[in-house]
Amino acid sequence: MAPVIETRLLNKIYRGAIDYHALHDIDLQVQSGEMLALMGSSGSGKSTLMNILGCLDRQSSGEYVLAGEAVAGLNDAELARIRNQQLGFVFQNFNLLPRYSARQNVELPLIYAGLSPRERHKRAVEALEQVGLGDRINNRPNELSGGQKQRVAIARAIVNRPTILMADEPTGALDTRTSEEILQVFQHLHKAGLTLMMVTHEPDVAACCQRILQMQDGRLIDDRQIAQRSLI
Numbered sequence: 001m002a003p004v005i006e007t008r009l010l011n012k013i014y015r016g017a018i019d020y021h022a023l024h025d026i027d028l029q030v031q032s033g034e035m036l037a038l039m040g041s042s043g044s045g046k047s048t049l050m051n052i053l054g055c056l057d058r059q060s061s062g063e064y065v066l067a068g069e070a071v072a073g074l075n076d077a078e079l080a081r082i083r084n085q086q087l088g089f090v091f092q093n094f095n096l097l098p099r100y101s102a103r104q105n106v107e108l109p110l111i112y113a114g115l116s117p118r119e120r121h122k123r124a125v126e127a128l129e130q131v132g133l134g135d136r137i138n139n140r141p142n143e144l145s146g147g148q149k150q151r152v153a154i155a156r157a158i159v160n161r162p163t164i165l166m167a168d169e170p171t172g173a174l175d176t177r178t179s180e181e182i183l184q185v186f187q188h189l190h191k192a193g194l195t196l197m198m199v200t201h202e203p204d205v206a207a208c209c210q211r212i213l214q215m216q217d218g219r220l221i222d223d224r225q226i227a228q229r230s231l232i
Contacts, residue, residue: 005030010062022048024218035190037206038199040215050199054166055079088157090167094149096141103137106156127155131185147178167198183208184231
């Protein structure tokens with residue numbers, strides 16, 4: 001089976017008075033259904049790589065094939081389509097709209113996808129129930145705890161039924177107990193078949209994955225399978 005993500009000699013250079021080489025010749029394959037942690041210190045290139053894999057940025061050179069489609073030649077509209085249909089994103093700071101209810105926040109990607117109001121409502125409620133927030137669909141973000149906000153963000157990320165879920169430090173703003181709860185949600189989603197890639201600098205978080213990619217100075221220096229710490 002072809003990888004869902006494949007890169008060959010992927011490079012990213014930020015041009016300026018002094019060029020900054022953020023990624024060096026990244027070769028990577030991710031199979032459908034994997035759960036990976038992307039680790040490294042600040043400036044290692046892990047977020048840069050995640051942004052390129054998430055079609056939020058473009059490589060300077062090299063190849064990137066996502067679900068069989070070469071990304072380099074796509075225009076902005078085509079990249080937006082891929083982000084909406086194939087990718088889900090979760091960030092450290094939730095990025096919820098404060099005036100919208102949990103359900104309305106989750107519905108946003110479905111509006112861009114052109115679904116009817118009835119279908120948007122149905123799928124948003126289903127996604128919130130999937131992350132354990134079926135009783136909070138009408139609450140606004142200021143009425144939710146940090147863990148509940150992150151669950152809303154996860155529901156929003158999965159409501160379009162993406163192929164891959166990408167999470168950038170998803171537990172970074174949460175306490176230990178709440179972080180474990182969020183990691184349980186991720187493991188349930190992974191068990192249901194979702195491919196999941198998570199940027200983290202926390203070994204305890206990475207241990208909940210099956211595979212760890214280690215970045216340093218823009219290079220992928222280690223790629224290993226691990227015995228996953230199961231929370232479910």
